[in-house]
Amino acid sequence: MKKLLNDPADLVAESLRGVERAHPELRVDHENRIIYRADAPVSGKVGLLSGGGSGHEPAHAGFIGPGMLDAVCAGEVFTSPVPDQMAEATKNIDGGAGVLHLVWNYTGDVMNFDMAAELAAAETDTTVEAVVMNDDVAVEDSLFTAGRRGTGAAIPVEKIVGAAAEQGRSLSELADLARRVNDNSRSMGMALTSCTVPAKGSPTFDLPEDEIEIGIGIHGEPGRRRVPLASAHDIAQMLVDPVLADRDFTGGEGVLVFVNGMGATPMLELYLMYNEVAALLDKAGIVPVRTLVGPYVTSLDMAGCSVTITRLDDELLRLWDAPVATAGLRWGM
Amino acid sequence: MKKLLNDPADLVAESLRGVERAHPELRVDHENRIIYRADAPVSGKVGLLSGGGSGHEPAHAGFIGPGMLDAVCAGEVFTSPVPDQMAEATKNIDGGAGVLHLVWNYTGDVMNFDMAAELAAAETDTTVEAVVMNDDVAVEDSLFTAGRRGTGAAIPVEKIVGAAAEQGRSLSELADLARRVNDNSRSMGMALTSCTVPAKGSPTFDLPEDEIEIGIGIHGEPGRRRVPLASAHDIAQMLVDPVLADRDFTGGEGVLVFVNGMGATPMLELYLMYNEVAALLDKAGIVPVRTLVGPYVTSLDMAGCSVTITRLDDELLRLWDAPVATAGLRWGM
Amino acid sequence: MAGVDNDTLQRWLRAFAASVAEQKDALTALDAAIGDADHGANMDRGMAAVVAFLDATPPADPAALFKQTGMTLVKSVGGASGPLYGTLFLRMAPATGGAGALEPDVFAKALRAGLDGVVARGKAELGDKTMVDALAPALDALDAALAAGEPLAEALRAASDAADRGRDETTPMLARKGRASYLGERSIGHQDPGATSAALLLAAAASVVADQEAA
Amino acid sequence: MAGVDNDTLQRWLRAFAASVAEQKDALTALDAAIGDADHGANMDRGMAAVVAFLDATPPADPAALFKQTGMTLVKSVGGASGPLYGTLFLRMAPATGGAGALEPDVFAKALRAGLDGVVARGKAELGDKTMVDALAPALDALDAALAAGEPLAEALRAASDAADRGRDETTPMLARKGRASYLGERSIGHQDPGATSAALLLAAAASVVADQEAA
Ligand SMILES: Nc1ncnc2c1ncn2[C@@H]1O[C@H](COP(=O)(O)OP(=O)(O)O)[C@@H](O)[C@H]1O
Ligand SMILES: Nc1ncnc2c1ncn2[C@@H]1O[C@H](COP(=O)(O)OP(=O)(O)O)[C@@H](O)[C@H]1O
Ligand SMILES: [Mg+2]
Ligand SMILES: [Mg+2]
């Protein structure tokens, strides 16, 4: 394993020290591994909390700031954070209007956020709602599984709900909005390589030079199926087809197309993928009105990409365009 | 080689199609492989042109927009663009105040930009100045070499000069400013792995699991020396020491610290590196007042990082903070 | 015997911690095949934290011991296994009825309460390829052996054997819960990591109770 | 012979293009060791563009041929080799004096003008481990052989041999120009890619002129 680290056991803690030093606009509680907007709680505003395992950077801490999240909890690499962290963060971002938990749909995350909500209810009088994000169409038969994973949809959900929260909307309105954006989103990912969890020290799985995994998540896990290495053109088809088969994306103001890099894939290739994806959407009569290309939800040093499509209506488009100032997404301020 | 591409020969062309589709605020001349601000030329403003080989994304096209560059020329992977491209771009971004070429110091880039300036002078009446950026302290004895490479300094140079250009400063003032920022900057990089140029199809060099290269550039080339794999703590020292030995960074308003990812290194590790670098600067009495952490000047899928320090005075700090709206750097608008 | 005393229960947790530490890489390797390669690290982090509080301030009775173990696991593990193992111990606490030493049937009932908590939290059914597939047959075997009048040590041995069998039987199963479920058919042929750690938990119990009786 | 005619010069460029195409991977491998792994691709892209215009609209005389070759290389190659090889041909054009076929001494002078252009553009000196280390001894050998009254074919053979030797002698050199210079001492022991392609250029010249004379 070749990585920039000291003791793998200290990776998350030391990286959070770096986040703290690099971002005076954030505040880090190292004991609880919570990263806050420096000015949290924002009085009168619903607090937005997310988080999850580490190794997905810029998710999650890269999306804290005006117009997006108020805090995130960081877990160990690929391991959900724990209820105590979440309860502590919930308490500290409650500006009097309640707190919305934006939960990525993984068994561990859901259970830990559930317990956190129970804790918060027992210990404080903060009103908490939770919305689970589950956009990954690679997970079929979701009745017989842990349900669809939360992947790329988190970015539009957190951005759009973040903008609406700044407008002073209520907790239940924001929860509805989060569900709406999530329902409007579908994703599918693929891997050229696995990734190396530092504590393990070797790649999670082996992938021969001439094979790729289709339908992966964001934890270096194997995907739904293994196929021979294919051209970007064919890979785009393998990602876009199941997304479009799962939901109608025509109509509205058009869509947000998000081509996400899994960590080790150069932007040069991601833009080439975007070209292929856009051509397929074009053929399907779907109109990309906003675009995001780059590594936003990564899986350590995995090479590969995912495609997320979010249908935008007029309101969602305006909220997407509203100002945001985070380390990972910034415009208008 | 596992990459998201079709025919490697079409990689740059197809990626530029993606850039065009993803960024309505840019305009792409595919024949000449020039990417422009959609509103170029900006009347009365000095036009800023840079560019270089592809494979460094988000450099160079990621830095076009209000407050930064007006256009860049894209070469083949790791190959300088050609004079015709540069001359054509020069002509088209001249808003009447001349054009500044911001040239990364590589033999090919310098010679091609030289020829472009000759062409532009012969064909049009555009006034052209060129400033060569050369910040890489890994290149010692620069009298007996092609001179120090241009690496991370390009980001502060292009950002700061871009802000000053928006203020309407003259070509010669901007050239002086570019030289000043360049003189105020020093960089040093390292690689955990080489990278794979698609047309070649295998890594440029082999690096055993227990060795790293210190003093690399941004073209997947071997570095100045090979050393055993070391901790992030020790690697930070190997990068920061030669930078500080080369220039005094105390005084002024403090420094901009830029920890750059080479492409395949996760942000989790880059923040950990930033923590180490900041600790060393602290010890040396150097004050980071601005920070940039992430993959900005990459070398395809190389794992590794570089550190760039730029001394800021009051004016440079204000220009760094001025609004910018590019795909790769954005704030204040 | 006068039931399982607080010391023996602490030895149980220490023995479990020791075997998790020893099997850490093996648990992670199982999780790499059908999950995200962290089960060994997760369980080891949690059980090391349990051992740390045992060393520092050993709780006075079984209820306090289970409660603190559960809270520690919930606080320190994360992932799916943190809430599940945490809930298991948290639910065992009240089921002890405040006893200083647990009679065999009380110990068995406490474990059953723990399993019920796991199922309530995780909604897994038998055959979903989870820790439940080791825990449930183990507790059934425990109850049956105790009902047949066997001493606790023997009954726990039977429970541990049943956990091992249950663990082995996860291999051909198709996962329907947790991360492994994302793999669909591809989860078949791999042993479940959580069932594997659960089998270690039962083996540790069997071993320390046998030692207590031998002493 | 009546000098090197336009057809032979075109055959020269085609022969050079063919050997560059054949040696593409070898040139890139040399560049991978001390540069950025693109010299083969660069030269092949440029010479393919030259062959393309030769096929489409072959220039009428040597001056036009060299000029268009130079312009094509400058336009299509990029990197260091584009301006350098481009300049070489651009400078050869006026040195032909507009002749329809080049007398041996005119051909030699044109090549010399090209080399001067390379040096003016790239500032490399002998021993810097660049294409100049193949080109300069080659042109010295050419001049010497012609001065000694040898026919052009023989003189070009001597030039090609000298280029090969010059190329080989780059191996122990420490690079002082181009990317290889960044490696410092580590550039020692590797053959320079540009000197290698330059030797191919001379070899192609020797071969087509020998064929012209034989015909
Ligand atoms: N819903 C569930 N009910 C019971 N056990 C579960 C459930 N989901 C997962 N598990 C168990 O948890 C184990 C994985 O734990 P771990 O790897 O530590 O967490 P994560 O899956 O969050 O990375 C699985 O092998 C399985 O036995
Ligand atoms: N200043 C120079 N003068 C002469 N030749 C040079 C100079 N710099 C580089 N070269 C030649 O160019 C070759 C490299 O060409 P190429 O790989 O195509 O360009 P780049 O170095 O820009 O990638 C070197 O092997 C060397 O022979
Ligand atoms: Mg996990
Ligand atoms: Mg090159």
Ligand SMILES: [Mg+2]
């Ligand atoms: Mg796991």
Ligand SMILES: [Mg+2]
């Ligand atoms: Mg090269």
